[in-house]
Amino acid sequence: MNDLGIEQILLFSGELRSIIVFGFFSTGGDYILKKLKNNRVFSFAAVTVVYIIAIIVGIITYRIVDLPWWLALLAADTAATAVTFLFSVIFSNASVYDPYWSVQPIVILAAYAVGKGLNAFGIMLLAVVCFWGIRLTANWAYTFANLNHQDWRYTMLKEKTGVFYPVINFVGIHMVPTLVVYACVLPAAYAIKEGLTANIGSILFLCMSICAASMQGIADIQMHKFRRKKNGAFIRNGLWKHSRHPNYLGEILMWWGVGLAVVCAAQEISFFLVGAMANTVLFLAVSIPMADGRQSRKEGFTQYKKETRMLLPIAKG
Numbered sequence: 001m002n003d004l005g006i007e008q009i010l011l012f013s014g015e016l017r018s019i020i021v022f023g024f025f026s027t028g029g030d031y032i033l034k035k036l037k038n039n040r041v042f043s044f045a046a047v048t049v050v051y052i053i054a055i056i057v058g059i060i061t062y063r064i065v066d067l068p069w070w071l072a073l074l075a076a077d078t079a080a081t082a083v084t085f086l087f088s089v090i091f092s093n094a095s096v097y098d099p100y101w102s103v104q105p106i107v108i109l110a111a112y113a114v115g116k117g118l119n120a121f122g123i124m125l126l127a128v129v130c131f132w133g134i135r136l137t138a139n140w141a142y143t144f145a146n147l148n149h150q151d152w153r154y155t156m157l158k159e160k161t162g163v164f165y166p167v168i169n170f171v172g173i174h175m176v177p178t179l180v181v182y183a184c185v186l187p188a189a190y191a192i193k194e195g196l197t198a199n200i201g202s203i204l205f206l207c208m209s210i211c212a213a214s215m216q217g218i219a220d221i222q223m224h225k226f227r228r229k230k231n232g233a234f235i236r237n238g239l240w241k242h243s244r245h246p247n248y249l250g251e252i253l254m255w256w257g258v259g260l261a262v263v264c265a266a267q268e269i270s271f272f273l274v275g276a277m278a279n280t281v282l283f284l285a286v287s288i289p290m291a292d293g294r295q296s297r298k299e300g301f302t303q304y305k306k307e308t309r310m311l312l313p314i315a316k317g
Helices: 003-025 029-037 040-064 069-090 100-116 120-143 152-194 200-229 246-266 274-295 301-307
Strands: none
Touching (some): 040 100, 069 152, 100 152
16 A cells, blocks of 8 residues: 555544544534545545445346336436435535446446356457446546535536526436436447347447547546646647547547447447437537536637637647
């Protein structure tokens, strides 16, 4: 264990002792919870426990409902999301949900892999989704401060919606992303369930997904370096030189690759591209406008926007 890890554990132990002695003599439970949430070790442990509970609830739900497989999976996904929502209310922090986006697909495909077994195409699908999901979850962990820190978008929504925020929190912050990622991963789950086999087209599109996830990872690393150096208002190097959102482009292309890979393997379109389309709409209609809206407060944004593209990392002509 490194020095930082030991320091965090010792800090947590000291705070816990302080809470036990003094907590109930101040403002009671709220004080205790706030102190605990401010500790990164406790926060990581709490989120981990939340997701273990959510996964268990999802598995139980899937097994007890008498529905077609895709509806049973949806019911399980919804139940797991409800668990994360419940704990986001307990912790007064909607960011409890943040890792769900990248954890959910891995759990779903891994569960089908255990239940149905894997052929070569199934192994490739699981590997691609795990590569994307583990990388994205690691990025969340790297940026995660503690449970007193909430994504600025959720705080903004809470301020704007007032008494309606609980509804916005459950529907907009939790359920809508869950449904979008459910639709994205459903083709891969179907391919594993049905034992579809790979062909040249499906392999090429999975390669596209790997490249897209890699691009997203590179963009995130470049952004982390920029934020550490705080050199200017806008990042203008690497993948960000000509694109305002290359990380979002990677996310969008990742799921188009998975969907099209299954289309090629199944040799039919069916529902396989619904998730990729919904994911694209989510980023174009919600995520990107919110991010650009926040950036627009900075001096020079109008010129920056003129010089860059929304997604494609290529120079404007």
